[in-house]
Amino acid sequence: MGRTTRTRIVVLGGSFGGLTAAHELRRLLPREQREITLISRDRSFVFIPSLPWVAMGHQTMDDISFDLDSSLSSKGIEFVPGEATAVDTQARTVAVGGKEIEYDFLVVATGHRSANEAVPGLGPFDGPGHSLMSPPETEEAAEAWKRFLDDPGPMVIGSAPGASCLGPAYEFAFEVDHALRRRNARHLVPITFVTPEPVLGHFGVGGMGRARQFLEGEFEERDIPYHTSAAVSKITDSSVELADGHSFESCYSLIIPPLAGARVVTESPGLGNPKGFVPVDDYYRHTEFDNVYAVGVTVATSPVDQPPVPVNFPKTGHMTVQMAKAAARSIAADIRGGEHAAPRPLFVRCVMDLGDRAAHMMADPVRPPRNRASMSVGRRWLWAKRAYARYFLSNMRSGRTWLP
Numbered sequence: 001m002g003r004t005t006r007t008r009i010v011v012l013g014g015s016f017g018g019l020t021a022a023h024e025l026r027r028l029l030p031r032e033q034r035e036i037t038l039i040s041r042d043r044s045f046v047f048i049p050s051l052p053w054v055a056m057g058h059q060t061m062d063d064i065s066f067d068l069d070s071s072l073s074s075k076g077i078e079f080v081p082g083e084a085t086a087v088d089t090q091a092r093t094v095a096v097g098g099k100e101i102e103y104d105f106l107v108v109a110t111g112h113r114s115a116n117e118a119v120p121g122l123g124p125f126d127g128p129g130h131s132l133m134s135p136p137e138t139e140e141a142a143e144a145w146k147r148f149l150d151d152p153g154p155m156v157i158g159s160a161p162g163a164s165c166l167g168p169a170y171e172f173a174f175e176v177d178h179a180l181r182r183r184n185a186r187h188l189v190p191i192t193f194v195t196p197e198p199v200l201g202h203f204g205v206g207g208m209g210r211a212r213q214f215l216e217g218e219f220e221e222r223d224i225p226y227h228t229s230a231a232v233s234k235i236t237d238s239s240v241e242l243a244d245g246h247s248f249e250s251c252y253s254l255i256i257p258p259l260a261g262a263r264v265v266t267e268s269p270g271l272g273n274p275k276g277f278v279p280v281d282d283y284y285r286h287t288e289f290d291n292v293y294a295v296g297v298t299v300a301t302s303p304v305d306q307p308p309v310p311v312n313f314p315k316t317g318h319m320t321v322q323m324a325k326a327a328a329r330s331i332a333a334d335i336r337g338g339e340h341a342a343p344r345p346l347f348v349r350c351v352m353d354l355g356d357r358a359a360h361m362m363a364d365p366v367r368p369p370r371n372r373a374s375m376s377v378g379r380r381w382l383w384a385k386r387a388y389a390r391y392f393l394s395n396m397r398s399g400r401t402w403l404p
């Protein structure tokens with residue numbers, strides 16, 4: 001699509017997907033002819049994978065975030081703070097703060113909404129449970145953790161049926177175990193782990209290398225009883241209940257919820273499916289609208305298998321950055337009139353904090369069968385995870401979108 005006038009590209013969302021897409025588009029397209037605008041409800045980019053460290057009191061929200069406006073303005077990208085309420089795919093406009101912003105190309109990267117309504121008691125703002133799924137929820141979890149340390153008791157940690165972001169539940173369980181041992185208080189806190197996964201380490205991707213064997217051994221060694229294919233059905237102030245009748249005493253429950261798409265997607269006719277996820281092709285282009293792309297958690301995906309209790313396919317930050325870079329390349333090709341680069345299947349790389357060490361896991365492609373899957377454990381991965389968080393933040397702030 002060759003154009004003589006300025007092409008207007010609007011990016012919705014300022015996290016892994018939106019910020020990567022905006023910076024990558026700016027790198028690929030000259031400033032004179034392309035206007036890039038990023039709309040975000042949040043004024044900061046937050047390195048979400050570090051939220052468990054905030055919940056444990058090791059870091060503050062300021063340590064893991066930066067201001068979007070200064071990052072974007074230095075690259076000539078306009079920042080519009082505010083909550084988009086509707087996308088009109090016919091008029092090609094986004095409604096935000098009483099204004100209609102026109103676009104030629106739109107990238108939707110609005111992430112998730114925690115579907116806390118799925119299980120009574122999922123919290124923190126809808127029920128007594130705690131959560132790590134967003135900065136405000138994590139700050140609440142951190143305050144509750146401080147209070148819990150003064151008056152410890154049983155804990156239940158895990159994920160609800162249909163969850164897709166399962167890694168943080170494991171990380172939190174290991175970090176809690178480690179923190180309590182260091183205080184000589186582990187004997188006061190029976191920890192139970194519950195997960196909808198058919199086996200530990202399934203992660204919604206059918207397992208990763210020897211993750212199952214490793215996690216089973218680790219939980220056994222740390223005296224953390226675990227229940228797989230567990231369907232959490234209710235959380236109260238003092239218990240976590242399963243659909244099969246099991247009930248566990250708990251005075252601090254952290255259960256990862258299933259996710260839904262952002263409200264702006266559900267409330268914009270034709271943009272998403274009923275759960276609020278956006279259907280895309282292999283290039284992350286909307287299946288109906290050629291000029292609309294979607295990346296990250298907002299993308300509709302199918303589960304890799306059908307276990308007895310549903311587990312959904314995860315979209316990690318690492319995968320989100322791959323999607324955003326691919327979508328930016330496709331938009332640049334649409335504008336310049338070139339061919340789309342052949343799609344590369346997503347791969348995943350992540351480092352799980354175990355408290356005293358960390359586990360590096362890699363699966364390529366993420367959906368089995370795979371060419372490669374590996375796992376390695378050691379203290380060096382904990383240092384690597386800490387260093388990478390700082391490195392990623394500094395790269396993103398200055399518009400570099402390199403990915404290991």
Ligand SMILES: Cc1cc2nc3c(=O)[nH]c(=O)nc-3n(C[C@H](O)[C@H](O)[C@H](O)COP(=O)(O)OP(=O)(O)OC[C@H]3O[C@@H](n4cnc5c(N)ncnc54)[C@H](O)[C@@H]3O)c2cc1C
Pocket residue numbers: 012013014015016017018039040041042048049050051052082083084085109110111112132133134165167168262263264295296297298315316317318319320349350351
């Ligand atoms: C506790 C935790 C730990 C994690 N650990 C890892 C890890 O170790 N490695 C890894 O790769 N991934 C990890 N992830 C996953 C990773 O954080 C997500 O994949 C990533 O945040 C997805 O990015 P996104 O841009 O799709 O959406 P999000 O990060 O959810 O961001 C959505 C953006 O859209 C904006 N937005 C939403 N609605 C609107 C609206 N209506 N108008 C304007 N703006 C809007 C929001 O303000 C936000 O900027 C973790 C996730 C959690 C919760």
